[in-house]
Amino acid sequence: MASYQTIKGTYDILPDRYAEFAYVETLWQQFLSLYGYKMMRTPHLEHLGVYQKENDTSDMVTKEMFTFTINGHDYLCLRPEGTAGIIRAVIEHKLYNLYDLPLKIAYQGEMFRYERPQKGRQRQFTQLGVENIGAKSPLIDAEVIALGYFFLKTLGLKEIKVCLNSLGDQKSRLAYKAALQAYFTSYKDELCPDCQRRLAKNPLRILDCKVDRSKEFMHAAPQMSAYLTEEAKAYFAKVQSCLKRIAIPYELDERLVRGLDYYTDTVFEVISTHDNAGAQSTIFGGGRYDSLIAEMGGPELSGIGFAIGEERLVLLGEAEGIFGAKETNLDVYLINLDVENDYALEVATLLRNNGFMTEMNFYQRSLKAQFKSAERQQARFIAIVGEDERNKRTVTLKDQRNAKQESIAYDDLINYLDEILGEEENAADTH
């Protein structure tokens, strides 16, 4: 029989790590509530046009999409990121008419990019993202960065760095684009084939090119800050003063242009500076987009957002040791020498229905082996529910903390456990 393995660039999250993902997701939900974001979910499958726009030069759109055709005419793709899908839905359902602006939308889900897989870079990965749509203000930019930054800090990550840049408004970008075109045209022959193409359409992306980034002529390339209009400069200065006011340290990085084409004004990334971060150290990235919504057929609304790579975050969290020891918290393990004895099932159901985490034995094996299982699972109590107990409707309960063993009536079992565990909880609270 054929046996299969995961497809290249995809992964299984096994039980030993699942709790780490769940922990990240629970805290993420709490942060979204603190900042007033509402979750929504859009499909993994979208029309290709949602992502592929005319003149798009990003690697993600031109090289990394999983695309296919249905019936020879429907061009579809697996979403490579969340933003365009969310904007499609915002426009389709006119969400800007249904809720107060700015819309604060959050999402979590799988994205697909045909990239060369390596640690922290997969072909299927999960993003935790937010989009704040319908208002443009430096305070919002700072607030969005704050949500991501303080989320990572609260998770316990210490070695992180916020990188910040402004791509300016439309006017700044046009001036900068012209300056870059003039500059890089003199080095055209030294540019990689992709950048030779980018030169005409989007020379900004040359700054970000994995192949050309370290070439000598890059150092003297014109810098964005010199081309920002007074308005864009003032906007960016205010974003920075807001970040200072709320104590978010950042570094300016003129080379930060981001991999996607829709950004304007503020762009940012949060990088791990941990020694084991490896090549894929960007935990999240995002920025403002002034024209994406109108370009996709919606009203003239500005937006800003970011997306966290969840797998990367968990990997970096593991490297920084933020997840702590794995605890089982098992309350009761039921021991039973006769696997046909359904009294064990009755007791387990009673315990679980009253909120006690319970495991029971299903194998015909010795008492000693079952005690070993209970100890391995760090059960707080061991309950023997054999023939004798069934006939008397009792359980023989052993408290693993003090080895005290007692016979308790079935009807008294919950009160008995509540009392002991309740007292322990109270004692823990007063310490």
Ligand code: HAM
């Ligand atoms: P992005 O920078 O392409 O931005 O992706 C955001 C994050 O997703 C990255 O920083 C990284 O952590 C994670 N990521 C990206 N590709 C992979 C991969 N192949 N494997 C594992 N993790 C990956 C966006 O996607 C924008 N939509 C963010 C945004 C939202 N901008 C505005 N709103």
